[in-house]
Amino acid sequence: MTLSACPETAQAGIFLAKHIKKYIKQIRKGTIPLIHQYQLNGYNIVLDTYSGAIHVVDEIAYDMIAMFEDKTEDEIISALLAKYGGRQTADGETVSETDLRECYSEIQQLKDAKKLFAPDVYADIAGQFKNNSRDIKALCLHVAHSCNLNCSYCFAGQGKYHGESALMPLEVGKRALDFLVENSGSHTNLEVDFFGGEPLMNWEVVKELVRYGRSLEAPHHKRFRFTLTTNGVNVDDDVIEFSNREMQNVVMSIDGRKEVHDRFRVDYQGRGSYDTIIPKFQEFARRRGERDYYVRGTYTHANPDFTNDILHLADLGFTKLSMEPVVCDPSDPSALTAEDLPILFSQYEKLAEAMLARKKEGRPITFYHYMIDLNHGPCIYKRIAGCGSGTEYFAVTPQGDLYPCHQFVGDEAYRMGNIWDGVTNTDMQEKFRKCNVYSRKECDDCWARLYCSGGCAANAYHASGDINGVYEYGCELFRKRIECAIMLKIAENFVS
Numbered sequence: 422m423t424l425s426a427c428p429e430t431a432q433a434g435i436f437l438a439k440h441i442k443k444y445i446k447q448i449r450k451g452t453i454p455l456i457h458q459y460q461l462n463g464y465n466i467v468l469d470t471y472s473g474a475i476h477v478v479d480e481i482a483y484d485m486i487a488m489f490e491d492k493t494e495d496e497i498i499s500a501l502l503a504k505y506g507g508r509q510t511a512d513g514e515t516v517s518e519t520d521l522r523e524c525y526s527e528i529q530q531l532k533d534a535k536k537l538f539a540p541d542v543y544a545d546i547a548g549q550f551k552n553n554s555r556d557i558k559a560l561c562l563h564v565a566h567s568c569n570l571n572c573s574y575c576f577a578g579q580g581k582y583h584g585e586s587a588l589m590p591l592e593v594g595k596r597a598l599d600f601l602v603e604n605s606g607s608h609t610n611l612e613v614d615f616f617g618g619e620p621l622m623n624w625e626v627v628k629e630l631v632r633y634g635r636s637l638e639a640p641h642h643k644r645f646r647f648t649l650t651t652n653g654v655n656v657d658d659d660v661i662e663f664s665n666r667e668m669q670n671v672v673m674s675i676d677g678r679k680e681v682h683d684r685f686r687v688d689y690q691g692r693g694s695y696d697t698i699i700p701k702f703q704e705f706a707r708r709r710g711e712r713d714y715y716v717r718g719t720y721t722h723a724n725p726d727f728t729n730d731i732l733h734l735a736d737l738g739f740t741k742l743s744m745e746p747v748v749c750d751p752s753d754p755s756a757l758t759a760e761d762l763p764i765l766f767s768q769y770e771k772l773a774e775a776m777l778a779r780k781k782e783g784r785p786i787t788f789y790h791y792m793i794d795l796n797h798g799p800c801i802y803k804r805i806a807g808c809g810s811g812t813e814y815f816a817v818t819p820q821g822d823l824y825p826c827h828q829f830v831g832d833e834a835y836r837m838g839n840i841w842d843g844v845t846n847t848d849m850q851e852k853f854r855k856c857n858v859y860s861r862k863e864c865d866d867c868w869a870r871l872y873c874s875g876g877c878a879a880n881a882y883h884a885s886g887d888i889n890g891v892y893e894y895g896c897e898l899f900r901k902r903i904e905c906a907i908m909l910k911i912a913e914n915f916v917s
Contacts, residue, residue: 456538457868458487461908462774468907470868472539475795477911481505481516482524490538494525543805544859556606561816561827562597564589564627565618569654571689574721574747574755577618582831588623589819593840594630597817600840602641614648616827621655631667648672652686653698661705670713673702677718677730684723685755703738715789717743721755725764728772735786743789746898748880757894766901773905777912791906807874811837811853825853828879853878856888863891869900
């Protein structure tokens with residue numbers, strides 16, 4: 422079977438191939454430039470970066486593809502006859518030279534169809550995508566630069582963003598929504614995230630802003646999609662009822678098992694918050710029904726076995742889950758290390774296998790980083806340009822200042838303007854406008870480049886000092902997640 426997904430058309434098809442007979446339970450990685458081959462959960466998987474085609478093949482085809490560009494047909498046939506000649510296949514046939522040449526012909530056909538070894542047709546147009554639009558479609562409203570928890574790993578300095586505690590006044594929030602509408606151009610659906618700190622510390626303002634946003638929809642032909650991110654401490658019936666009526670999505674912060682969660686997510690008296698928030702979030706998710714939510718955790722050096730935390734949360738009844746690697750100063754005790762990487766890789770594989778098992782048992786869960794759509798995935802614009810921070814998306818502080826995203830808030834060099842005057846730091850905006858997967862030289866030979874779009878600009882900046890740099894540790898984790906996500910899709914569609 423060959424799965425094929427084109428990043429430009431976002432179309433996919435399923436093709437039955439002759440050479441699917443046997444699978445190997447062995448983890449091995451071999452890459453040809455912008456062809457990625459790997460073996461996972463018994464599947465031999467070949468990804469062609471620029472066509473987006475994904476092929477599931479037998480051992481022979483897998484080995485042949487690895488040699489295809491560097492050796493002649495006769496050299497390949499000779500090498501594989503030495504390895505496989507006379508071997509009996511799963512259907513009782515013996516591998517012959519004829520079989521090998523037939524396989525070679527099929528690979529050549531895929532190459533001719535640009536489903537293997539496809540050329541890069543996007544390099545010349547990569548810089549055009551962000552240059553043609555000045556429209557904004559999303560804001561992250563920092564309604565509270567204050568928090569009722571004291572998480573030591575918090576990138577935002579316990580919600581204060583290394584500044585003073587502050588709550589967003591209602592009038593600033595209203596002006597932010599007006600600013601978004603005024604600068605949204607042809608966008609109909611506008612995204613607004615209520616963020617902090619802890620947004621529930623300014624809950625009445627959040628509710629008033631939602632009501633104000635709804636009043637703007639009909640006159641301006643817009644639709645607001647609101648998201649609330651909360652640590653759960655102040656969740657009550659009012660929060661649940663209002664959010665389940667008005668919020669497109671809710672993000673609930675839980676790190677996993679009680680001992681893991683309470684290690685870092687403590688109040689200012691040092692008391693863990695697990696026992697306080699778990700019953701509230703369980704009720705929140707139960708009453709939310711089919712509406713979107715995510716239980717989002719952070720794993721650190723203290724719990725590289727994070728799959729146990731995800732499955733713990735699943736056993737508590739949460740079915741939509743996310744677990745993010747901590748990003749912090751390397752000197753921080755919670756920082757992930759090079760020694761953690763093999764553990765983390767195995768954990769992602771373990772999670773994928775557990776998800777397959779749970780699906781068979783009728784207990785499926787969704788993991789945010791394994792959500793990949795080979796049938797209707799992102800268009801080539803998103804695959805190249807990324808999240809749109811600093812161009813289509815901004816964070817707004819309680820004072821009304823604009824930053825490229827929440828991870829830049831507090832860094833004066835990245836203050837872009839404000840909601841009254843608009844973007845005034847146009848030089849910085851141009852840097853973000855030119856920031857894409859093709860602006861990062863480190864991405865040139867990466868097979869995953871059209872899945873990550875070059876990665877997070879903030880993480881790149883904090884790791885390298887340049888938004889056009891890369892956060893290599895994050896790259897390693899991302900590539901493993903994509904491998905697992907693709908394998909899960911293959912398992913869902915595989916016909917033996």
